[in-house]
Amino acid sequence: MSYLVTLTINRVPRTVELDDPRVTLLDLLRERLDLPGTKKGCDRGQCGACTILLDGRRVNACLALAISHDGADILTIEGLAEGQALHPVQAAFIAHDAFQCGFCTPGQIMSAIGLIGEGQAGDDAERVREGMSGNLCRCGAYRGITEAVLEATRIMADTTQEKAA
Amino acid sequence: MNRFEYVRPRSVAEAVAAAAIPGSAYLAAGTNLLDLMKIGVARPERLIDLNHLPDLDIIEQLPDGTVRIGAQVRNADLAHDPDFRQRFPVVAEALLSGASAQLRNMATVGGNLLQRTRCAWFQDTASACNRRAPGSGCDARGGENRMHAVLGWSEHCIATHPSDFCVPLVALDAVVEIEGPAGRREIPLADFHLLPGDTPERESVLAPGDLVVALRLPAEAAGFAAHARYAKLRERTSYAFAVVSAAAALRIADGRITEARLALGGVAAKPWRARAAEAALAGATPDAAAFRRAAEAALAEARPSGDNGFKIELARRIAIRALTLAAAGTPDRLPALPASAFASSSTPRPRGLHV
Ligand SMILES: Cc1cc2nc3c(=O)[nH]c(=O)nc-3n(C[C@H](O)[C@H](O)[C@H](O)COP(=O)(O)OP(=O)(O)OC[C@H]3O[C@@H](n4cnc5c(N)ncnc54)[C@H](O)[C@@H]3O)c2cc1C
Ligand code: SF4
Ligand code: FES
Ligand code: FES
Numbered sequence: 164m165s166y167l168v169t170l171t172i173n174r175v176p177r178t179v180e181l182d183d184p185r186v187t188l189l190d191l192l193r194e195r196l197d198l199p200g201t202k203k204g205c206d207r208g209q210c211g212a213c214t215i216l217l218d219g220r221r222v223n224a225c226l227a228l229a230i231s232h233d234g235a236d237i238l239t240i241e242g243l244a245e246g247q248a249l250h251p252v253q254a255a256f257i258a259h260d261a262f263q264c265g266f267c268t269p270g271q272i273m274s275a276i277g278l279i280g281e282g283q284a285g286d287d288a289e290r291v292r293e294g295m296s297g298n299l300c301r302c303g304a305y306r307g308i309t310e311a312v313l314e315a316t317r318i319m320a321d322t323t324q325e326k327a328a
Numbered sequence: 329m330n331r332f333e334y335v336r337p338r339s340v341a342e343a344v345a346a347a348a349i350p351g352s353a354y355l356a357a358g359t360n361l362l363d364l365m366k367i368g369v370a371r372p373e374r375l376i377d378l379n380h381l382p383d384l385d386i387i388e389q390l391p392d393g394t395v396r397i398g399a400q401v402r403n404a405d406l407a408h409d410p411d412f413r414q415r416f417p418v419v420a421e422a423l424l425s426g427a428s429a430q431l432r433n434m435a436t437v438g439g440n441l442l443q444r445t446r447c448a449w450f451q452d453t454a455s456a457c458n459r460r461a462p463g464s465g466c467d468a469r470g471g472e473n474r475m476h477a478v479l480g481w482s483e484h485c486i487a488t489h490p491s492d493f494c495v496p497l498v499a500l501d502a503v504v505e506i507e508g509p510a511g512r513r514e515i516p517l518a519d520f521h522l523l524p525g526d527t528p529e530r531e532s533v534l535a536p537g538d539l540v541v542a543l544r545l546p547a548e549a550a551g552f553a554a555h556a557r558y559a560k561l562r563e564r565t566s567y568a569f570a571v572v573s574a575a576a577a578l579r580i581a582d583g584r585i586t587e588a589r590l591a592l593g594g595v596a597a598k599p600w601r602a603r604a605a606e607a608a609l610a611g612a613t614p615d616a617a618a619f620r621r622a623a624e625a626a627l628a629e630a631r632p633s634g635d636n637g638f639k640i641e642l643a644r645r646i647a648i649r650a651l652t653l654a655a656a657g658t659p660d661r662l663p664a665l666p667a668s669a670f671a672s673s674s675t676p677r678p679r680g681l682h683v
Pocket of ligand 3 (some may be wrong): 224
């Protein structure tokens, strides 16, 4: 039996036919939709490398069954930049050397966007570290990551204010 | 992962009927179930998806002040609900000390209650495990078992229940609403999970097809809001299961405890309500001596199930910590590290640990 799943991925509606209900969102993106930016670290919810935004919320794509998320809106690392213009969180990661090998980075960036959207951490470094604890970094780039998230939080707050003014 | 049939019911009645067929399992977020399916520990033939059912994701306050939480409410949504966290701050703190932000955005109330033990032998299909394969033995006995139970265990199984959320819930007299093939019933959370005895494979009172539809917290549980804290000891600062944990809730009037609630996590196959400790605290002045007596009472029956005698003293100390924090008063805003032993309003944080 096959199943039709309709998803909006990086603002583009896509209908996918699944021949197997076992496919996770992570495998769907990487193996079937040519979007390998989202990484597979542990495949068990333990590292955060697979973080995406699902209906605007950060989640672990490795523990989400694609078939169960019919109709969902998905944002991945590939959907952030607009042309050559990087997303403020991407730019802040570069400015603060917030990575070394880069494997955890797409997950870190998606998680940071989720965190900033949740609005619980603000400019408190300790709350940022706690809020980002679901994303492990084997290279230990945590100091740069925290700085980048704090800076992006400030920049995004300023931009929102300008837009409102 | 074994192949399964995927079923998307349109109503609770359809879900219950589908799940009553042997080999079925409910799929909530899947953060525990899919994980166990990937490693071959869970092998359901049929997944009944709860994610498209109407009305299971609602938090409502009933006329008598009871709060009713639908089984599909996400852990993060409950913890950040302004009314809920104001009335039941200790539940919010426990939720926010569990897993990661990503997992809390996904994980549901029902799934958290019914998550399986993190016993490493349970998760390894090559090991003997009475809980996974009844009658096969228990490789945790005599194996690596420092994280295992110190209360309520049996020769057949020494596993613990890993939930943080359930600990304050059991302290606050939460009730579970169940819809099953035989109709609707409700049961106190204190009686929901089963101790292993000689049937460790029976983890809760649920029968095949039974669906948890909601949880209720009685209005009077909000009466503890001014003095209610969760404390959790982990082997790293964040994103780790509890070694031991405690939820403490007090009512204090004229310098005396008029009513106390205490429950422990990480110590048994169920969230552990410490009623003897509560009785010892009633009428006492909230001071170190009273808290020590309560902690002694809470762990009076504890005994090691292996290399884990240290957990008994740790559990006493985490109980004292939670009671001390609760007596000091619930903070307006939760600390940056919810439930952490390293960040709290009454104890200064050791310098250099979290630069
Ligand atoms: C890396 C990691 C770290 C974690 N850390 C913590 C932690 O520190 N503290 C903590 O408390 N938890 C922790 N968790 C566990 C997490 O909280 C659970 O995985 C989650 O709560 C399960 O919810 P779910 O909706 O994903 O359930 P699912 O995985 O979908 O389901 C779990 C079980 O419950 C059954 N079920 C689900 N809903 C119902 C229902 N309504 N009625 C009847 N049966 C139902 C399912 O059939 C299944 O057997 C962690 C998990 C991971 C992966
Ligand atoms: S402690 Fe329980 S869950 Fe762990 S191996 Fe023994 S029987 Fe299985
Ligand atoms: S790959 Fe999903 S959390 Fe590690
Ligand atoms: S940059 Fe290498 S794992 Fe984080």
